[in-house]
Amino acid sequence: MDKKVKDLLNEQIMKEFYSAYLYLDMANYYGDEGLEGFQNWFEIQAQEERDHAMLMRTYLMNNDESVTLLPIEAPAENYTSFDAPLKKTLEHEKTVTASIHTIFAAASAVQDYRAMEFLNWFVKEQAEEEKNASDLIKKFGLFGTDAKGLYQLDQELKARVYAAPSLTLD
């Protein structure tokens, strides 16, 4: 595999684990505030990020590349409003999208069709991740500022269940 593509994928494993950390930190914040539905939503989000990291790890291993686990930074955010983590999520997902696009471009430059095919799943996944975050911000804007609305929204988010990624690697 091209070294640049390999290194970018290896680094992306860390970025996905960092995303899991970031969302777990948000889940902690909502848990502290008594919003169990938001907590649940972000715990599942964190699980999905771990899945992303593991898929990239498996992809590298399946292609005979060794994986180097890089340090994961601690999330530094201090949330002071219920919608702050939601806005941070959208902002963060946009940076992840840019990062995935960079790897795709590097794979494309060396005609690594296998990596492009693999990364295509993540390109689509990122569109979904951004939409989910954006939808949540809109919903919060509509209902979250009223106590009854916030309660209902929290109940709705409590119903989210984890689903394994649609992409599987042997």
Ligand code: FEO
């Ligand atoms: Fe793995 Fe939320 O991007």
